[in-house]
Amino acid sequence: MASPPHAAKVLVVGSVNGHLAEFFAKIKKLDAKHGPFSVLLVAGNLFGAVDQADGDEIGALLRDEIPVPIMTYAIVGDQELPRRVAERIALRSGEICSNLVVLAGQGVLQTSEGVKIAYISGRFASQDAASPDASPGDAAEPPDAAEPPDAAEPSKLECAFGRASINDLVAQVAAENEKAFQRTQAQPSIDILLTFDWPYGVVAAAQPGARFACNKVSFVCAAVMPRYHFAAGEGVFFERPPWKYDDRVVVGRGPAAAPHFTRFIGLGAANESRHGKQRWFYAMNVQSLQSASMGSSAPSAAPAGCTANPLFRFGRIGRTLDTRSLPRVLAAIDGTGDGDGDDDGGGGGRRGPGGRGGRGPPPPLSYVCHSCGQPGHWIGDCPTRDQQKRQRTDGPPPPGYVCRRCKEPGHWRADCPAGDARDRAHQADALAKCWFCLANPDVDQNLMVAIGDEAYVAMSKGALVVGGAPGGEFRGFASPIPGGGHVLVVPIVHTDSLRRTREAADDDDGGATRRLGAEIDRWAAAVAALFAEYGCVPLAFETSRCLPHVHTTLQMIPIPKAKAAAVRPALEALCAAEGLSIESGYPEAPQSGYFVVADPSTGDNLFLHIPKQTKGFNLEIGRKLAAALLGVPEREHWRECVVSEAEEGSERDKFIAAFARHDFAR
Template structure:
């Protein structure tokens, strides 16, 4: 049995400028201890604006005159980003130069080896005082490598909270939650902080990743690495820290909010740079219910916390500023195999005692309970410290769900399932089968009102065009929806239209340069969607010749794909065309087309087989036998054939980004896998659309 991939990861604390010198050090580390798969910066990458020569060095970095030897992802510390860097990151989905991307805001990043990295930038600040983010969201065993450097001076803080005590009477250190006051008032710098909504968004993403991991491997949690700037409140000092008490750090800016994030995410590693000093705490384990793998080989889960010094500019003296490790992704835990191994010796109890009541990995069922404390004290009490059962106004309500969330009880957005207004009606139905559904209930099977999901009369038929309903009036792709994004429209035919992809995987570059990372030679980038005009949940029937209407749609889609293929060929590219269909009537299907260099056409099949093997899936020759089973299909440009991956009915763990992941892997840009991290401003979308329309005009048969 093949061993799962192991990623060699290098993590550093604050860099604080001197970028040429820093990346030269990284090059030496990479030669000596690498090669590293990825470099992570968990502090301030850039210097204070008063540093002499900083402007010139930033210019050199943006012009690619400073070599970045390893693919690098940097969160934003408390200082924020220089304005030029912020604007470049916003325009280029986080990328500021070759091999270097900024991770403002919060999110979950996955590397090509499957390492999941959760991150949240800045210091905590309440919503009323939070400064704007620096840019738009862009959207194993541990083996420490000795290194020397200098720590960074922490920024000035605000009021300190009183330190609570745990059950053993050991008092925790004082914590400081900054309220977002900028440490640099230069007009060229945007301060960085996060608030309760950012925490809620990150934990919702973590819960989603945990559920996907569980569906695939029965293993949770899924987060390998957590990056924050502030330390979590509670990690020091403890009786388990090792070494004399005098050698243990006294944290100045530890944060309850970071403790909550760490306790809920349960990462295998947690790195923070806010104190500017090095400290590696003994790992702590979670309860017996939290394990990696399944069956007799399941291993209890644990977390290592590492605080890192700064590469230079330290008032703390010489501090270790980097940490290297081999990471076997938790995501690859499979039946009978626990990754990355047994719990190390010396594991302690969970020091985040205020949040230690969480007895299992975070998922969407318990997410509302965790989010209820985000803007309170961070535990199960209200703002006044009282437990809900002791009287008062009761538990603080959870943050509202994201716009994409749809209640699985009533099929309506706007509330969590635990707050569903039809909950009592459906509960009564379990004892009275004659009770009809409420007027606003829409069956998830056929998208029609008037009956419960279990009584759906259309439950056996699938793959057809869904009938329009009120629920479909909000469909992103239906032209009948007045809110459809016209900004992305590139061409419209009789049966289908062509639109630019939201959060495109590739962007337009210089045609003479060919492909450079995710810079495509095709004007506008060329990542497009071919979408049926009538709401359609699957293109399968257009291929199997069901009705004249379906065959007509299939014929026009073929004409659009041929026209787009002809455009790509002018730039020595071929299309990677794929469709993901779960045969759900409320989901409008689309054929995505991403250009790849013609020289890489032969990589499509082996890359897909490798990705599928890692997920326990197989590449098939045709559609699934059951008409209601979903599928992923991609054209093999090297063999003029189609490759299929079957999605069994009711499957919840399938990666709906498989097509993007395939393209990102072939192009070597794993950070572009998720479309939300690639979204740009509408003005930039319009410019890319216009460039594509101009180049595509001679192939557009509908003009």
């Protein structure tokens, strides 16, 4: 049996900025004192400014007259390379001299010890420096008006990169993540990521006025998921506490699998910089992730003090990158970061100054409002909102009506100009705190099961049923389905009703609403297929109040197939007790609330109309119906069924494993 691979001892340094003979002499001393090191990595400018370059020193390096004691790989920072160095790179594929390779552009390399290093050289092509007057509370990264959405690669590839470079690197990593696997899910494989710019998110606590923090680098880090991320662009030392990802992102196999985590380290310059003397090197032992994913070694356990993913919106990626998820992951960059204005570097989606209702950045050029189908504004700022309000009031106010808000006649209170700003602010605040919006950094990731392009599947908080029924039977609230099976199918975009997904025309809003409806149906069919394997059918229902600040969901609860025919009689009994009646379709008014449940025995939709005054309507009537069918009335209210996060995670993992063969987004 082969012995486990040995860890590689790696030394990483920040910018060198010339003085190469002196620098490599320092490295020789460090290697003698703390080594021997397998490899040296330079995360910034190896050479100084071109107009200050020491011609004799450059020549001596190219002639191998300056000893390079360790195999060294250096990315390019923000300094243009000396002409003779650039020519040598082109001639020798990056090799400058013995033991020294310059990593221009982007790519993935693997050392002889199996350590995989992803890199992208330079600064993002059109990113402007952040304002020196920026304060820690400024959430949004400065927009890059100079870059069109589909900007080509910059001409000076040696010290700048663009979106094509990002796409190429992420595609390479996707292939690397799959290399060690046959018929199994890919795992993170990149041990070290080298960039010059720092990523937004990690920069907020360390350098509020950071010049080079870049959302594009945040995207790269979130997609690549390296074990270590080094950057030297700020010239200061900063080591952030490590962060973990979604629980599905693991390294290792079987019982030895462990949650994956990332460490970020910013490094100072080897020669004193504008920040004064800073720690400029970092040494560590690296056991390659690839060896752990192949089962050749045990993965490192997540250290104490791990935090949530600080990369905010990019945390939505939430899974290991592979070739199947690659198109969806690459699409995320078109709506985020530098020049697009969709993500804020300080955290919190679009809640920074100047966006929705004046509380965040404007939408990217690629964004189309899902309400009116026009670009240029978020759905929360849609100008058709006033028209929608008027639809609820059935025409102009009668003579003598006086608005109770401004005390003036001629308009309904809902249309009062004095209230528009306050209403927008209130709605934007409600949307920012929405439980189900993935743009909310506080969304409960512990319940997530699968994420598609338009909708996602999550376990229900306070699930009505749990797993563990023996022998494939259904006993009370003990379901035969692993994890219980009470799930929600949720639109990714904030949506207050699924009615429009059924009634929208193909050409409405570019087909976005119809695509959402189609994907929700596809997820529902996938869940139903899993239920069928255990002799169950779904009780699928939606309760929609058609309120802009309420995010609708399709709930699916498994019930025994033998009880399918009892759904309508049970609903009729509830209606009789509540003074309601079963209707044949949606309410006439588009903005009226409704409850709809699919009869699993006939396929018919059974509707209840929610009156305008919802105080007397039981908004948990769908759950009450399921509890009545299963004979567990004590579980009608979700708050009475909430369990610990550990139990939630256990149930979720069991369901994910059973649902995997039906998850079309994997």
